[in-house]
Amino acid sequence: MSEPRRDLLAVLLPVTRQLRRIEDDAAAAHGLTMWQYAILSATAARPGLNQGQVAGLLGYSKNRMIGDLDELERLRLLRRSPGPDRRANVLTATAAGIRRMQQVQADIHRDEDRLLAALPPGQRNALAAAADRLAGR
Amino acid sequence: MSEPRRDLLAVLLPVTRQLRRIEDDAAAAHGLTMWQYAILSATAARPGLNQGQVAGLLGYSKNRMIGDLDELERLRLLRRSPGPDRRANVLTATAAGIRRMQQVQADIHRDEDRLLAALPPGQRNALAAAADRLAGR
DNA sequence: TATTGTTATACTCTATAACTATA
DNA sequence: TATAGTTATAGAGTATAACAATA
Numbered sequence: 001m002s003e004p005r006r007d008l009l010a011v012l013l014p015v016t017r018q019l020r021r022i023e024d025d026a027a028a029a030h031g032l033t034m035w036q037y038a039i040l041s042a043t044a045a046r047p048g049l050n051q052g053q054v055a056g057l058l059g060y061s062k063n064r065m066i067g068d069l070d071e072l073e074r075l076r077l078l079r080r081s082p083g084p085d086r087r088a089n090v091l092t093a094t095a096a097g098i099r100r101m102q103q104v105q106a107d108i109h110r111d112e113d114r115l116l117a118a119l120p121p122g123q124r125n126a127l128a129a130a131a132d133r134l135a136g137r
Numbered sequence: 138m139s140e141p142r143r144d145l146l147a148v149l150l151p152v153t154r155q156l157r158r159i160e161d162d163a164a165a166a167h168g169l170t171m172w173q174y175a176i177l178s179a180t181a182a183r184p185g186l187n188q189g190q191v192a193g194l195l196g197y198s199k200n201r202m203i204g205d206l207d208e209l210e211r212l213r214l215l216r217r218s219p220g221p222d223r224r225a226n227v228l229t230a231t232a233a234g235i236r237r238m239q240q241v242q243a244d245i246h247r248d249e250d251r252l253l254a255a256l257p258p259g260q261r262n263a264l265a266a267a268a269d270r271l272a273g274r
Numbered sequence: 275t276a277t278t279g280t281t282a283t284a285c286t287c288t289a290t291a292a293c294t295a296t297a
Numbered sequence: 298t299a300t301a302g303t304t305a306t307a308g309a310g311t312a313t314a315a316c317a318a319t320a
Contacts, residue, residue, distance in 0.1 A: 004182075005246060006265075006269075007156075007160065007178070007242070007245055007246075007249070008156055008249050008253075008264075008265065008268075009153065009156040009157060009159075009160055010175070010178075011265055011268045011269050011272060012149065012152065012153050012156065012268050013153065013196060014196065014271075014272035015149065015268050015271045015272055016146065016149050016150065016153050017196060018271075019144075019145055019146040019149065020146060022146075023144065023146055038147070041144070041147075045141070050301075050302090051301075051302065052300090052301060052302080059150060059151065059154060061288075061289080062301080062302070062303090063288095063289090063290095063302085063303075063304080064287080064288070064289095066302075066303065066304085080302095085296080085297075085300090085301080086295085086296060086297085086301095087295065087296045087297065087300065087301045087302070088296095088300090088301055088302080089301080089302070105144070108144055109142060109144075112144070112145050115271065116145075116271070118270055118271060119267055119270055119271065122263075123263055123266060123267040123270070124267065126259075126260055126263030126264065126267060127145075127263065127264060127267035127268065127271075128143075128145065128148055129260060130256055130260040130261065130263060130264035131145075131148045131149050131152050131264065132143075132148050133255060133256055133260070134151075134152045134155070134252065134253070134255060134256065134264075135148060135151035135152055187278075187279090188278075188279065189277090189278065189279080198311075198312080199278080199279070199280090200279085200280075200281080200311095200312090200313095201310080201311075201312095203279075203280065203281085217279095222277090222278080222319080222320070223278095223318085223319060223320085224277065224278040224279070224318065224319045224320070225277090225278055225279080225319095226278080226279070275320100276319100276320080277318100277319080277320075278317100278318085278319080278320095279316105279317090279318085279319105280315100280316080280317080280318100281314105281315085281316075281317100282313100282314085282315080282316095283312100283313080283314085283315100284311100284312085284313080284314105285310100285311080285312075285313095286309100286310080286311070286312090287308100287309080287310065287311085288307105288308085288309070288310085289306100289307090289308080289309090290305100290306085290307085290308100291304105291305085291306085291307105292303100292304085292305080292306100293302105293303080293304075293305095294301100294302085294303075294304100295300100295301090295302090295303100296299105296300085296301085296302100297298095297299080297300075297301100
């Protein structure tokens with residue numbers, strides 16, 4: 001007999017809760033919030049984006065992002081500069097911002113590895129591949 | 138060359154956001170919230186649990202759960218009854234509660250199937266299996 | 275004294291809608 | 298008029314601690 005089917009959300013929520021804690025802790029260890037880290041990460045990976053584009057990319061919201069951007073600029077980790085359309089601010093991570101982001105990311109990947117060690121390597125790749133495929137729609 | 142490694146949370150968040158909306162909508166279509174559905178589901182699957190145990194199982198909190206339990210009792214979908222330890226309330230889903238829960242669940246599984254149709258079947262199983270394994274710690 | 279459920283409170287998060295300056 | 302960023306505000310969500318009944 002087969003087990004009753006479990007809601008996928010119920011299966012995924014505990015994992016994402018652990019991952020969320022990993023990112024929160026890693027960011028905090030380097031003086032940032034998770035969202036500030038996420039903003040730096042997106043900005044470094046795809047330079048030239050404006051605020052709205054980064055917000056959309058992260059599934060964040062443009063108004064919530066403003067306080068984070070203020071703080072990141074205050075810390076000299078990121079710059080807002082007027083783009084060709086002078087309504088839109090182009091975001092650029094500074095060298096210090098990229099370094100900081102990489103430090104947080106190294107901690108995150110280290111802790112993810114610890115978590116994922118429970119999985120056989122095939123399943124580990126399958127998890128990321130499946131989630132990646134699903135996220136695309 | 139290989140792509141830069143992506144944070145697992147960034148990969149999983151978009152999927153869980155979609156799943157969360159699926160559950161919210163399905164529960165709302167039957168007059169419940171997602172958490173009320175989750176409570177009914179856990180209570181039906183493992184009868185005899187008390188409030189704190191259900192809260193722990195769901196990753197919810199005992200005080201937030203109280204309003205939901207009040208509402209579920211008002212709707213005659215669930216009962217609180219004193220257990221052997223008279224401090225603790227044993228939760229029991231009524232027949233109507235189980236039916237309601239199954240209706241919501243059918244909607245959820247239908248919409249999950251629609252979402253998961255994007256995946257090759259092997260990846261689909263791998264996703265659930267991997268998440269399940271990880272959730273256990 | 276510790277625990278279960280409850281209540282109260284404060285704090286954070288989130289969503290919505292204006293407002294400005296550009297287009 | 299429409300859009301990008303900003304600001305203000307209200308509502309939902311969340312965490313914490315205190316309380317009553319029971320162990």
